[in-house]
Amino acid sequence: MVRSSGLLTGAKDPVALKSIAVTLSINDFVAGVSATLNYENEEKVPLEAFFVFPMDEDSAVYSFEALVDGKKIVAELQDKYQAHKSYEEALAGGYQAYLLEEDKCSRDVFRCNVGNLQPGSKVALTLKYVQELPLEDDGALRYVLPAILNPRYHLSEQSEESCLDLKTPIVPLEDLPYTLSMVATISSQLGIRTIQSNCALSSIDYNGESRTSAQFSLAEGHKFDRDVELLIFYRKVHSPSVAVEMGMPERESDSLMGAPSAMVSFYPDIPVMETSTKRGEFVFLMDRSRSMKSPMSGQNRSQLRIDAAKETLILLLKSLPIGCYFNIYGFGSTHEAFFPMSVRYTQETMEKAVEKVKAMLADLGGTEILTPLRRVFRKPPIPGHPLQVFVFTDGEVAETFNVIREVKFHSKRHRCFSFGIGEGASTSLIKSIARVSGGTAEFITGNDRMQSKALRSLRRSLQSVVEDVSLSWNLPPNLFAHMLSPEQTVIFRGQRLIVYSLLVGQIPQEEEATGEVCLQYSLHGKSYEEKVTFSLQPKPDDNLTIHRLAAKSMIQAKDFGFRETTMIFKRDVLDISLESGVMSSFTAFVAINKELNEPVQGPLIHRDIPRPILLGGSSPRPRNSSDALPMVLPCSGAPVSQPPRNVNMSYCAIMARMPEGAHQERYHSQRMKCVIHTDSPPDLPNIRKLHTYEKGSMEHTVAQLILLQNANGSWDMNEDLAKVLGTSLEDMKAVHPTEVLEPSAWATMLAVIWLHANGKELKCEWELLERKAVVWLHNNTVRGFTRLMRTANKFLNTTVSACIFTLKD
Template identity: 40%
Template sequence: MDHLKLHTKMNYCGLLTAQKNPVPLQSVEVELQVKDHVATVISTLNYQNKEDKPVEAVFVFPLPGDAAVCHFSAKIGQTHIVAELKEKQQAREEYDDALSSGQQAFLLEESEQSPDIFSLSVGSLPPGESASIRLEYVIELAVEADEGLRFCLPAVLNPRYQPQGTEGPELPVNSVPASEVPYSLSFSARVSSPRPVSKVESSCSLEPLQFLNSDHTEAAVKLAAGHKFDRDVELLIYYKDAHQPSAVVEAGQDSAEPGTLLGDPVVMLSLYPEFPESVMSSRASCGEFVFLLDRSQSMGSLIRNNNNWHETRISSARDTLLFLLKSLPMGCYFNIYSFGSRYESIFPMSVEYSEKSMEEALKKVEMMEDDLGGTEILQPLKHIYSQPCILNQPRQLFVFTDGEVGYTKEVLDLVRKNAASHRCFSFGIGEGASSALINGLAQEGRGQAQFITGSERMQAKVMQSLKFALQPVVKDISVTWDLPEGVSATVLSPPITTIFQGQRSLLYAQVCGKNSETDCSVTVSYTLADHPFKNQLQFNLNPAKDTGLTVHRLAARSRIRSLEFEERENRGKSDEDVKKKVVELSVQSGVSSGHTAFIAVNKDSGDAVQGPLVRRDVPTPGRRLSCMVFQSSPHSCLPRRRPTVFIPHSTPVFASQASEPEPPRRDPLLQLVSLQKASGCWMLDAALASVLGKNNKEVEESKPAEVSSEVWATILALTWIQDGCKG
């Protein structure tokens, strides 16, 4: 440890080498290509060794958890090397063997613990040499509450907390304050759709949107100049008349063998079921609402807020919970749990929602801080699932966390095993929240995921999740295909287990066989409020143009994730057989998995690189961390021992600040919501007047004589909200 030191500044701490050695990664270039609701992301990482010794550069970074990584290549001078996907241990051995013999080698691997963390190793980069690494992945874009399509390029990699006594993650994490990231980012996006693009928004400054044709179905946009890759880049894309049911049929690869995934056509269905109005209007306002709030140390980190409020993750989570508590229906049941290294609940068991119980809960929520240690979510989840369900009160679980756990797959397995007893709605709080955990909780718990990165759009997201939670549970979901004779469909996606009104459901299927007839249909049947319903989508099997293999890769990713879960379910039984299927599908489709890695070796590099390699860990933007100890040593020609991360159970690092921060100012909308009663009304008092920018006398005198104070206060509050919080 004498060659490393902890680096602490403001609310952050991370690791830098004591000598502040130069970072080989110089810049990152990202090109985003969006076609309707599917995106292809091409990242180019430019490296240069400015030292007088050969180096190995190791970069651990986040990617979206549901991304299908499908290409990895390197360019050194005029030499271009395309990596191959191989079984992970084999790829690691080839990488180590190459370095031992002085060859240049490149390794890209996915974490076995969490599919949203990748490690890129650039080995044997000689002094003065440059290398350009190209990484490509495809991803489905999530639909936001306001019907925008959300793309997030994650920059911030929060360290994953690992409880004491559990197996740590196999990938090292090197983090520095976001302001000290030494490499730059250039980002451009091109959007095309059958429907016109109405607007593109971002959490970062953008250059003006440029339309590339007269009907506005193609557009381009770039990040404003000077952007540092010190925060997540969130892009929101809005289409006119968006989110209609659709089908895309993609032709197979000519060189691939028919009957294989790449050799056959694959269809991607986007379904948007619409429930009958009669059912939606008569739905019962009931349920048991269980809230699980992360109070670990990392929840004290600041998050970005365009309104400049001094907002932390824990305050954002409290505000999100406030919206939900104020919106629950009278007569339902609720309870609030919070967790860190231990967990606690406000009530011994869920209680009926009333003015009294709501006020009691809010007082305790207001006192909640980031003071419970690490992020140990498994035990509170197990306790919640052990509680008996309340008759005729369907359980809805809401989880609020920054997603910094190191055992993501174990958590998701637990939620999936208990999916029949509840629905899970997850909220990722702040930048760097694990997309694998947040999206996985919702997918396995048959709910919905939201990402809260500031006060903007929070209310819409919260209310959409609550609206979905109040919808009746859809049961007996089945999918039937009406295909031409001799044509069959093999579904590659997990079965559809959840349907919400107007929310997209994606389905992938491999199409086998041929027939001159191309018209076909798929029907989704389900039971809603004890009544059977059907939604049908008609389409034809003519392949779409210019789709490449995007749909095939997304389908492969979906199938790989299903197999990986099956492997964990069967651990100790047919474990190796399923692993073999994952490796075969991954290699065949060119899509990464937890059991494979991309390996590229420059066998034409001429003279072997002489001398031992010096390891350089490329830092990732980080937030406040628990104390982290890295084991690292200069690389030798012997087979290497991989660095490990230790996050002690009881040794937090508290960052110092030069001066006391200003007391936080609260969003006026949140102030107004905090005054709302459980019944949904407001009281005509000085507190309400203050939020409205008036004094008590002014609001009292404005009240018509025939209207009660309570009704008038509610009218004023709702009018203020309706007018966009203008007062």
Template identity: 40%
Template sequence: MSGFRGTRMNFSGLLTLQKERVPLKSIEVELEVRDHVATVVSTLNYENKKDKPLEAVFVFPLPGDAAVCHFSAKIGQTQIVAEVKEKQKAHEEYDDALNSGQQAFLLEESDQSPDIFSLSVGSLPPRESASIRLEYVTELAVQADDGLRFCLPAVLNPRYQPQDFEGAGVQVTSVPASLLFYSLSFSARVSSPRPISTVESNCSLDPLQYLNTDQTQATVNLAAGHKFDRDVELLIYYKDAHQPTAVVEAGQASAEPGCLMGDSMVMVSLYPEFPQSVMSSMASCGEFVFLMDRSGSMSNTRIRSAKDTLLLLLKSLPMGCYFNIYGFGSRYEHIFPKSVEYTQQTMEEALKSVEQMQADLGGTEILEPLKHIYSQPCIPSQPRQLFVFTDGEVGNTKEVIDLVKKNSDSHRCFSFGIGEGASSALINGMAKEGGGHAQFITGTDRMQAKVMQSLRFALQPTVVDISGTWDLPKEVSVTVLSPPIKTLFQGQRSLIYAQLTGQSSEAAEGCVTVKYSLAGHPSENQLHFSLRPAEDTGLTVHRLGARTLIRSLEMEERESRGQQDGEVKKKLVRLSVQSGVSSSFTAFIAVNKDNSRVIQGPLVRRNIPTPMTPRYGSALRATPIRGSCSSLPIPDTYSKKRRNLCRGVPPRFGSALPAPPIRRSCSPPAMCSIPDTNLKKMRNLCRGVGSPMAMCSISDTTDSFCGGFLDDFALPKQPPRDPFMHLVSLQKASGSWLLDPGLATALGKTSQQVEKIKPRTANSEVWATILALVWLHAFKMDAKDEWEFLALKAASWLRAQNAPCVSECVESGNVLLGCSIKKEALGL
């Protein structure tokens, strides 16, 4: 049976604790990137070494906007190509095949999140091998530094299911990467009309190999020995990346003219460039609402980085705006009952609350705080900007995205996926439907730089009255498949897919014009393109266009709730089957109908585990532990460590406790509090919380459960404060700094040194503010994206003071700090 059919979430996990070698032996991935579109071919090799037939079930992540367009299986010399069918029919055909002793293969998308798929390999005979080929196409998102991001999701963290959620959950088997028995090989080929500057990755790569002298084609491979402890992320950089393009693709020869696959299709990429005079004037108003994930899975480095990010955001906001901060987990909290005006007093009050923040609110239930935020009346002349930070481990992805879309007219939504395994469907979907921008923060990325880039977008003048017009030969008509463009940002790509019906000469041209209003001024961007189809694109553009339309129809079907006699669903299924692109209502099914060898005997099911992010505090449904540790149904090695803890035998920190296979769920959802102290970790370990697979809801009043031995543990020393963040924390809401010992410490000087060199006629606050600006420009230019708005506020405050000795202060600051920054560089 498939992992998506009527099951609740199951995090029991670790089949490999019994040293069972799973039947998936290896995964081979071939990536082909053409400009900003990627085609991915994954081959999964299975081998059944048992003496009984197997059913292998593998639940794995894919990019949320991918168009899965091919699925086939090879057993021996027999090749079976799957067909797309309505999901219920595919299930029945799969079950019938297994019951009759035939081999069958089923690939389906989760009902709740389009970035999770389940692959069922049925009736794999004893001592037999099978090779599964999966192909999908996807667009590559543009990053803040103009790189194109491709992500091969490897990590599938368990998705938290809200207590009252009615949909079927996803059965996920997740284990630490060190316990996986299958290997990954990965190769990429990149080609573009423009030269390829470089390819970077969070994983080790072999050197980039150019295939031609103009450097428009290159290959790169993942270095041998890659561990499944992270997603594979590639950042591809082209020269002159912001060139608008249009790709026309011929229709499928076997399809009827007039249908989606039979007609030509065009994919238009636009990069709007706004006048510098408009872009230099950032908005000085707005309601900024920051929604921070404080579930258990955000513990340790994530919550610390989130707190630093909130500090930077609060210091960067313009005077006169409004703001509020929410934290959410199994419940939600807010600093203020409603958004308040940004002043020195409200900023200080918020910062005190931010400093106390911990990842202590349990599960990941994002829907309720969103409903509360949207229920608050908007503030006149203060456009609402919502910033959402989450590791994306939610089960009701589509419900969340639908809520954002429903409220898209009242705000813009900027979303941030934190850590490995963050749901691309959730993060991209919220930003797309909320007219904002999505960012992913993985590995050693600093959250702050990406967040400040999104703040820059939020402070750009809002583009309104967006419309598109087409100018084509009279014998050609156009049907736009993409939803209307809701938002435009400086330098960010907008994609349009359109079906072209009719014939034209090869020399014919078309033109698309996007018109909009920016800061009260009508503007437009125009692109002329040839209608001659490009070569060697296959059906990539058609499949991406079909996927775009399928997603729109899925949302329309959810909004109608079946009130249209299922017509939308019928249209959606028909489109999915015709285009060969999967949807939430269809599945790929392949059956080996060779009856020469019927497979005998009962099937043994094997769940193929996926890697999870190792960490404390993943907030999942779990069994509340009410008895002693020895009563737990857990492996002996785990029981021994747990019993030692309860007797007062301390564990070695950094050693991994295997997760107990907890198969029950509790209501209400489990909540845990895991601050960054060894004392708290020890208490939680004794309560069954230390494993990333098992959480429990036991209050701090049960410390006697552990026997009191924990009092002997010393609290860890706090790391020294980063001078940059220390300096940021001292800035006033107005943009100025005060001359005090804290500032001297941040600058690496003594108070006496700072006072001694101060120009005699200089105001202390002016002197302190100029010193801070000089230090930032001299020593933190590599982090300019993070402090740019702080510096703009400071320069604006200084200009308002009309201070007579600015040049003298800058010169003295250079002497004190040992640098040579010009006054003009400070914006003065």
């Protein structure tokens, strides 16, 4: 079930939210965000309220303040224990107090306590953060403003205390009482080619002929009913660069925040190495929880998540290399493996797996990923076949840090490639399990195709191992670089590499003074290097963006949650967090308004903020139960503790929780009010829509052709293939050059040619299996492609070149 976040009272019932205003500033590859949420207490008694909201795992939160009746109160970052103590003492004294912290179970959920909110008071809560922006394969820089916070599945009744289970009523979209506004500025000397969004924007104002900056805003009337996504396309996005930022003059010149900080960006041009066989053990973990029955997006006739997952698994199975091992696990409240152990990839095992995939349902209850992961890691390794784990989930797991710790513990023998499906997937879970194991993370939302992103990760897993990765600096005398980022051991072709460093010592005063940084690595015994020269003159930034991003990367390398982090790492994280002002699992922002000292009169009043019904939701289920809900625990340290609630379930298109104590009969009429969105976002040429495929569509035809491919890469010449190619078996046999080609070789040639002629837009999805087919043709001594191409092109009415059958070096 998808829920909007907001200001919640001590019983987790929302208070009236009036508006949300976001100011976004993107400079090159970094976003700076200031978000203000405006609330008003329209009741006649004071409130204690909780503000729970999602945020990307990579966000470095460095400022929090409250504006109450015209008075600004700036929070101080403290040790979490001390912050809670200060907050509770302030409440006991009748002061207004504010507390902001990460949730104990996940780094992508934050909670703010607002204590002693007086009747008639207005409060504006403003938080600021900076964030690195990920780069897509097509060169787009992606920014997402999270709006959706899903409840997380609890592994057991003894789960860590968490505030992730929100309970808010469902109303039609038009009845929402709050709105979202966003003003954005984008600037880069790289030049802005275009900007796209899944939401309606005002007209974009580009500045100058070189279009180095742009301003725009969300169209008026936008509701906070889905994540806001922006895609920014620069003209020279793959250029390496180094940015140097001035430190704080009042700090020590060799300290984390006092010394100049450098942000280095590389785009390694790793050569493509193709071999006929590749080794590896490929294990796919697919979420089969009930939430996977939801659509991929809110658009009409959007494909169900489980259907997209099944097509993706079949595509992955067809693309696996000969000689590897594989297995598939489906998981929910329980888990099921296709085979007791990973099996060798053959025609027989592939066919068995495909049939099992076709029969898969989203019928395994909640989302328990830890147990199947442990089962995978405890299997004995297969000599010569490194383990590659692919995890597909909508990410609704409460015990995020337990999963991350398990993946990191086994990171020496595997890599994990993770996929977050749908709105609200946990960025903390998805990004962290990939980062700690040397894999990559992908998010599949709205109009994205799961198939293309899965194949991108499979290609990366098949890349030759890059070794001896190092970074060296050429700097003037008396100046040296102190690395802040963790040692980089894995890099992938086409992936951006970001490294942070302090420049300690004497920086030359000459404006033309420069330094040089060199990235070195080896591949198949051959050494490669890439260099970039940069200005040594640091630029001032009031927000200390680079310093805080560097601190965030250091915190992420050592912070594994409030309970799971070792004492040694905890001390390091606490020191880094307090020095940089960037929040961690062990720190919290606290502010006290000492001008107000009025005792609280009477009990707190709870009022709900309605939320819209959103497609793509999920419903949490507890362990070993088909009907009960997961245990809802009060947050640790909350001044007013509330007992766990028992909540009944209601069903309306997707599962939705009813308010406490409500009877189902009472809500029949309210269920009729639920709506499906018809306000479709604008068409985006770079984001493919994902609909249920109609017969005759290109996606459907390509999927049918892929389904017919054999494990070794070949196709059989039969009626099914002829139908996909738009011809008859008799005609295929009539033009078959029997004197030089076996039937399967002729069929394989025709299939490959058809893909190149008709499926170009989906090439990223069939490229691996097409290469497997070409290798099979060469291994079966097929020669004379140029002459055979004339016959094939004439038969298929195509004009494809024979170079498609050339093997790459």
